[in-house]
Amino acid sequence: MAGSVQPRQLAFVLPHAESLTRDNFLEGPANEAALALIERWPDWPNRIMWLSGEEGSGKSHLASIWAEQSGARTISAHALAAASVPNALATGALVVEDLKAGGFDERALFHLMNLAREDAAFVLMTGRVAPSALEIELRDLRSRLRAVPVVMLAAPDDLLFRALIVKFCADRQLAVDESLVGYLASRIERSYGAARRAIDLLDSEALRLGRPVTRALAAELLRNA
Incomplete structure (x- = not known):
């Protein structure tokens, strides 16, 4: 129907496993x-x-x-x-x-x-x-x-911050490359909470849109944030 509004696709957010063992603790x-x-x-x-x-x-x-x-x-x-x-x-x-x-x-x-x-x-x-x-x-x-x-x-240094981004992605079984990690590390506030929120947003929006988690998607989301 002309002029009809497409319904927004719902993303069902499933709990992700976050390991709290010594082996999975990122040191810095x-x-x-x-x-x-x-x-x-x-x-x-x-x-x-x-x-x-x-x-x-x-x-x-x-x-x-x-x-x-x-x-x-x-x-x-x-x-x-x-x-x-x-x-x-x-x-x-x-x-x-x-x-x-x-x-x-x-x-x-x-x-x-x-x-x-x-x-x-x-x-x-x-x-x-x-x-x-x-x-x-x-x-x-x-x-x-x-x-x-x-x-x-203390607040994370650059190396730990990048490792945190990779870990939060791995916890959600998201495949990411260095271009995405580098982009996020240079664009978001260097804090633990900001890294987690950015990955949460990427994960939920990628699921809703049916798109992979990429630098391009991150750029779109952060530009509109």
Whole structure:
């Protein structure tokens, strides 16, 4: 029919497998201190440690590697409750993920830190910012958190950034060439989150359009972004 509008093809986004093993961790100057911390366990400077870094910087990957080594359980900070603390520390090691202002029960975390010290348990906390940058109402918890040693994951250098683009594509089983990798590395913000979002966009749009993931497609999408 003349003037009819073609329906937009829907893309069904399927979950992709992202390996969080040691063999699949990409090493670079940005994360060497954090990786060294994980690999030197249990010889830590403190039984409670904090990994800090931007979205996608590898905090959860490193925490997963450490959990495999130590037998640690893992809990999201927002799910932490005082009643669950003894069970969470039952193995003597615990990962507390994504600590952010207003996103956790302060009294539950204070209880956890006290019990971990009493039981000589290991705790690895992760957050996008250092604990000193969090607004904490509970004074004793604020003091306790600021005494926790922090290991930062920095922004990726060019080599690591390119490797991340390749890895994110491989996680989605996308075949890419150097021209695409080089184009993306020079056009998008050099951050972990930007690399992941760019590959997510390429993957979903290639599926919707029925086209391969190429430099030409990336140029079209980024030009319209």
